[in-house]
Structures are given as structure tokens and as C-alpha cells.
Amino acid sequence: MSASASVSTAACAQTICAPLPVLGRDVTVPLVTGGEVTYAALDYAASAPALQRVWDDVAAYAPYYGSVHRGAGYLSQLSTDLFENARRTVAEFLDCRDGDQVVFTRSTTDSLNLLAATLPADCQVFVFETEHHASLLPWRDARVTYLNAPRTPRQAVETLERALADRDPYGPALVCVTGASNVTGELWPVRELAAAAHAHGARIVLDAAQLAPHHAVSVRDLDVDWIAFSGHKLYAPFGSGVLAGRSDWLREAEPYLAGGGASRKVSRREDGGVDVEWHESAARHEAGSPNVIGAYSIASACKALTEAGFADLVAREQYLIEKVRAGLAEVPAVRILSLFGDDAPRVGVISFVVDGWNSSHFAAALSAEYGIGVRDGLFCAHPLVRTLLGSDAQAQGECGAPEAAPGEKSLNAIRVSFGAGTPDEHVERFVNAVKELVTDGARWNYRTEDGRCVPDTSA
16 A cells, blocks of 8 residues: 555544444454454445434334325325335435436345336347346346456446447347446446447446445436435345336336236226226336335435435545555455456445455354454356456365465455444454454364354364
């Protein structure tokens, strides 16, 4: 790390905001070596802890929970207002355009599968192999072109432009791209990719699962047609997600689920069949009783992040990123994974490998001996991680055995991720733990159980 970067980190430490209060910040966990320690949750990219503000809002509403839409009772009307106000809050958070729809789903995966179900006939889909499986796999019924991993943001735009130039210029087309990688944390050139898509008559959907919790996202400014994200990564529990954007494909497609709520009118025909008139609003794709508390928790998180100020949140996170990257850079055995290089802007998601270590073993030792929760594996982005590792291998060796000898290709990786609720102590403990494990090795024996590395407590 350069001297200027060190000065920048030191200066930032004097001005950054405090971490936002989250649930679980005082939870203690046992160590296999004895005693307990406050748990360091560093797996935000999988599920971020709930903001205390979100939990308090939900707790205040819970006694008034009722069914939504068409209910005559007070609680039903209250819940309906809360649900629809949540939709408006999300639209404001995303800076949606007039006429855009906000559909509540279960997750980013659900949102993108919903959009996939609305594609016009013969739609061509363009997606980079670097995507999370949630945006890589839903397009099975479309003509899909998988684009090779770019090594610079400019190369990403050029790759897309070439692919779009070769497509059928008269048919519908959709580009799907991430805002921030769930593996490297690197920001993608979304605005430039959207401009390329539109210049070639294609539409674009943004997977913002890893972007929205870290940066302000504007549908209008980025000029994307749709955006998808998950509540559980946005500090909002209860299994809800969002698909927001243009209404025409959503309005013209068959409902994602057929059932109550999606239908405006149902009548029997003389031949014994049923005629259905479907809603044209977001309700068309929200059949069944919606996850009211999930939608409300997302809206609460949107308000909390907006009020905290993304400028302050980004500054704090950048300080933590620099702290972690500088610490890992001091360990020669550690290699950080990157597509775009060390200077690429990124969110608080960092994946790495350690020479001579089985990744599952390393992650298990961080948990069992230091109380640190990270993730290991291929992170539901198998093609990307294998590209970064330079390996097509999938199997992982027995726990405790080297995954790859020094200088050989690793088979899996370790991911540390953090955000608005992460205190300094958690990342400092993580960096120190990495250094100790590499220098001194694990202090406990581990074994493989159900494919996972766990402490061996049989002795």
C-alpha cells in the first residue's frame, strides 16, 4: 500500500461516521479453544444483519398486522396503506421514472426469474459469464449469449457492443448485468453498458443485490430499464425482494403466478371454462397474500440508509476496504481476486486465496478460533470464480489437507464482506487472524463432515 493511501486511511478515520446499529452486534459465540468472543459478522454479501431501525419499525407494526387489499377492517386497511406506501418508498429510493412499476418478490433471484417469464417471444438475452447465478441462469427459455469475462470496464462495454452489433436488429433483446460483483466487489460500468444497450435497441436489467446496500442507485440516472435487489442484503430480513422498472413487458405478460390478487375479474363460461381479466398494475405479478412485513422492512431500510447519507456510508466503507486490503497485502501467501485490478472502485466484498490452505479449512479456523464469520467456496458465481482462479476443477480436498500447494492453482476461495454495520474491531480482528493463521497455522484439528470443514471434537 502506498504512503498516500496510508495517509488517506488515517485521515478518513478521523472523519467517518459510526457504524449503523444492527442486530447481533453484541452476540457472543464460543471458541473451540475456550472462552467466548463477540461475533464478527463478515458475510454481508450473503445476508447483512438487520438494521436496528428496521427491527424496531417492524416490531411497532407487528400488533397491527392484517391482510392487505379489499379488507374492510381497520387493521386490513392499515396494512394495505403500509404495503402500498412501502412501494412508493422503494420507488423514491431507486429514483424511478413516472410509469415505472415496483413489484415485490421474494429476492433478486425471484425478481430476475419473474422478468425472464415476461420476455417477448424470440427475445435475445446477453449476459456476462461473470454474473451471479441469480442473473446467469433464469433465461432458459430465451436465446442466450454468454459473454466472456472482461478484464477492464472499457472491455466490458466493447464486448457488449460487438455482441449487440451482431444480433438480429429487429427482435427484442435484453442485457443483464451486475452493479457490483458478489465475488470481487468491483463496480461495473452500468451507465455505459446501458447506453450501449439502448444504442443497439436492447433493454437492460441491473442486478443491484450487491450495489444497493452500498451506494445510492438511480434508475433514472443509470438509465436502466429494470433493477432487481434483495431485502436480506439491504439490512431487511423476512425474505422479500424488488423488481422495479418499465411496465410494458410486465403488463403484457401472463402473470408470474396465477391466483388471487393478480386477477381483476374471474367468470365462468357457458362451456364450463373460466375467463380471467388480470390486473395491469404490479398486482398482476403478486398473486397470493404478499409478504407485507418483508416489503415494509425493505422500505424501512431504504429510509434508514437514505437518512444516514450514502456519502458518509461510502466514506466509512472505503476506509474499511483500505484497512482490509492493506492488511492482506502484508501477507505474501494471500492473493486477492480481481477482474479490473487493484485500482478499480469497489464495495466491501473481497475474495482471496491463501497458498497451501484449503479454503474451507481456513474459513472454519476463522470461525472456530476467532469468532469470525466469512464464506468459502465459489459463491454462486462458479464461472467467474473459476476464471479468477484459473482452474476448472471443482472438488475440494479433505479438510485440513492443502487445497493447493504453494504456487499451484486453488480450487475455491474465501470471501470477506462488510458494510454499514461493521465496526473497526471486526475487520482488525479478521486481518490479525489471517496473519496468525498463515504464520502459525491452526491451533485445532479439523475434519470433513457433510462436505464441510468443522472442528474435530472427538478427542
